[in-house]
Amino acid sequence: MECVNYQGLYQAAMRCKQGKSGSGQAQAYNSQLIDQLSTTLAALQSYSWRPGTMRCFIATNGVKPREIHAPDYADRVVHHWLIPRLTQLIEPKFIYHSCANREGKGTHFAVNQLQKMMRQQGAGGYYLQLDIFNFFYSIDRTILNQQLNRHLEQAEKKGKISRSEQRDYLWLIGQLLFQPITVHQQGRNDAIPYHKQWKNIPPDKGLPIGNLSSQFFANVYLNELDQFIKHQLKCCHYIRYVDDFILLSESRESLLQQKIAIEQFLMERLQLRLKPESVVAECRQGVDFLGYIIRPHYKLVRRRVVHNLKQKLAAFEQKWVRTTQQGVEINAAQFDQLRALLASYRGHFSHAQSWHIMEKIGRQFISLAYSRKTPGFESLRQQWCCFRRHYPGFILLIQKGRNWIFDHPGLLHLFAARGVSLPRNNLWGNHHFYELPLGLLRTALTHLRNSRQPWLWISEQGYSHNRLKQRQISKIFIPHHYSPPLKSQ
Numbered sequence: 001m002e003c004v005n006y007q008g009l010y011q012a013a014m015r016c017k018q019g020k021s022g023s024g025q026a027q028a029y030n031s032q033l034i035d036q037l038s039t040t041l042a043a044l045q046s047y048s049w050r051p052g053t054m055r056c057f058i059a060t061n062g063v064k065p066r067e068i069h070a071p072d073y074a075d076r077v078v079h080h081w082l083i084p085r086l087t088q089l090i091e092p093k094f095i096y097h098s099c100a101n102r103e104g105k106g107t108h109f110a111v112n113q114l115q116k117m118m119r120q121q122g123a124g125g126y127y128l129q130l131d132i133f134n135f136f137y138s139i140d141r142t143i144l145n146q147q148l149n150r151h152l153e154q155a156e157k158k159g160k161i162s163r164s165e166q167r168d169y170l171w172l173i174g175q176l177l178f179q180p181i182t183v184h185q186q187g188r189n190d191a192i193p194y195h196k197q198w199k200n201i202p203p204d205k206g207l208p209i210g211n212l213s214s215q216f217f218a219n220v221y222l223n224e225l226d227q228f229i230k231h232q233l234k235c236c237h238y239i240r241y242v243d244d245f246i247l248l249s250e251s252r253e254s255l256l257q258q259k260i261a262i263e264q265f266l267m268e269r270l271q272l273r274l275k276p277e278s279v280v281a282e283c284r285q286g287v288d289f290l291g292y293i294i295r296p297h298y299k300l301v302r303r304r305v306v307h308n309l310k311q312k313l314a315a316f317e318q319k320w321v322r323t324t325q326q327g328v329e330i331n332a333a334q335f336d337q338l339r340a341l342l343a344s345y346r347g348h349f350s351h352a353q354s355w356h357i358m359e360k361i362g363r364q365f366i367s368l369a370y371s372r373k374t375p376g377f378e379s380l381r382q383q384w385c386c387f388r389r390h391y392p393g394f395i396l397l398i399q400k401g402r403n404w405i406f407d408h409p410g411l412l413h414l415f416a417a418r419g420v421s422l423p424r425n426n427l428w429g430n431h432h433f434y435e436l437p438l439g440l441l442r443t444a445l446t447h448l449r450n451s452r453q454p455w456l457w458i459s460e461q462g463y464s465h466n467r468l469k470q471r472q473i474s475k476i477f478i479p480h481h482y483s484p485p486l487k488s489q
Contacts, residue, residue: 012081025073069208101215128255135243137206299352327479395455403435452479
């Protein structure tokens with residue numbers, strides 16, 4: 001291949017690295033980056049490159065499990081080199097409302113555009129929602145290769161690429177499409193239907209789900225469908241996200257006729273067929289699309305999405321929240337995991353009318369009321385004041401080296417009665433702070449649990465940029481009778 005060079009592969013490796021730098025494969029590859037890129041470059045230039053082994057694992061989103069195929073990291077670099085070049089040549093031919101896996105577009109763009117179309121349609125409009133059966137595993141690779149060949153021929157005729165570049169791109173596409181792929185199965189796939197397993201599809205069919213190239217090739221494959229619907233069926237209001245697409249019309253009968261034409265086109269030209277459960281209904285009833293119920297002037301979060309969130313929160317609390325006779329003890333060290341989960345769902349919910357849903361969920365799960373992120377501080381005194389402000393009425397135990405600082409007189413009296421003298425800590429002013437040695441911590445926590453008072457166990461977590469010890473909550477104890485004056489965040 002004459003069009004590939006070291007600089008291009010290096011840029012592809014940097015794009016591939018984004019968001020993956022923590023994985024073992026990425027670290028191993030980037031630790032020997034120069035050697036790895038040189039090996040890949042030599043293989044590409046000599047036309048001896050072949051795709052390596054893909055890892056197949058089972059992904060579940062709470063509804064239906066599916067196989068995800070992760071290519072070898074070195075192969076991903078090649079994908080990141082090829083796909084941007086093909087995208088630059090072919091994507092301008094896509095219609096505006098092809099929304100999946102395109103820069104500047106996505107699920108929220110698709111949802112907003114559909115709602116805009118529904119408002120343009122006006123009252124009394126209808127929608128037709130269709131989905132392709134087993135789309136990725138039904139793609140005919142021979143047809144796809146012919147489509148890509150035509151696009152590259154047109155690009156060469158227009159002078160966008162040279163004849164040698166066209167030949168090199170087609171050779172590499174052929175390696176990705178037709179070279180036998182070895183798949184290493186991780187875990188059992190008993191829950192996946194027979195027709196959705198990679199090992200059971202015909203050799204000339206299917207694209208592996210999870211590859212960067214597969215996402216782009218899927219858009220190329222269905223571009224013919226987009227052009228057919230827009231230019232031959234003359235459908236003004238049409239939108240597609242992967243294999244899920246919607247047509248709008250003022251007439252129910254015209255939508256049914258368009259469905260028949262689409263079915264025939266898919267079978268004859270693309271060797272695809274629709275799922276039997278198509279929907280034709282009035283727009284005012286709402287369209288179930290990409291996790292939302294979309295109506296002309298507002299959006300609601302789909303019930304299944306809310307149910308999935310509740311299931312994940314319940315699983316979190318079952319694992320990290322312990323209920324005793326005295327109260328509830330929360331392992332707050334796992335709050336980063338909880339906040340990451342909530343952030344993804346809040347991002348989804350923020351595009352719909354969902355305030356009451358989040359408020360209801362916040363009341364239902366106790367851990368949400370206390371999953372506050374600790375801000376940065378300039379001193380131990382500021383740390384204490386912040387925890388006191390955020391958690392009023394709580395007893396604070398803050399680690400300082402091998403000791404724990406507290407100001408609760410009950411603990412002082414407990415150890416005084418046992419003949420144990422605790423040293424004073426002059427944190428500031430006339431406020432009485434005491435230091436609890438590590439050896440007495442278990443006794444203090446047992447006493448606090450029995451006294452049925454809320455408390456925080458705050459431990460050190462390394463240093464901040466200004467060399468101040470970072471501290472975060474490790475455990476939270478809430479007695480059963482305590483009603484928190486906190487709001488979920």
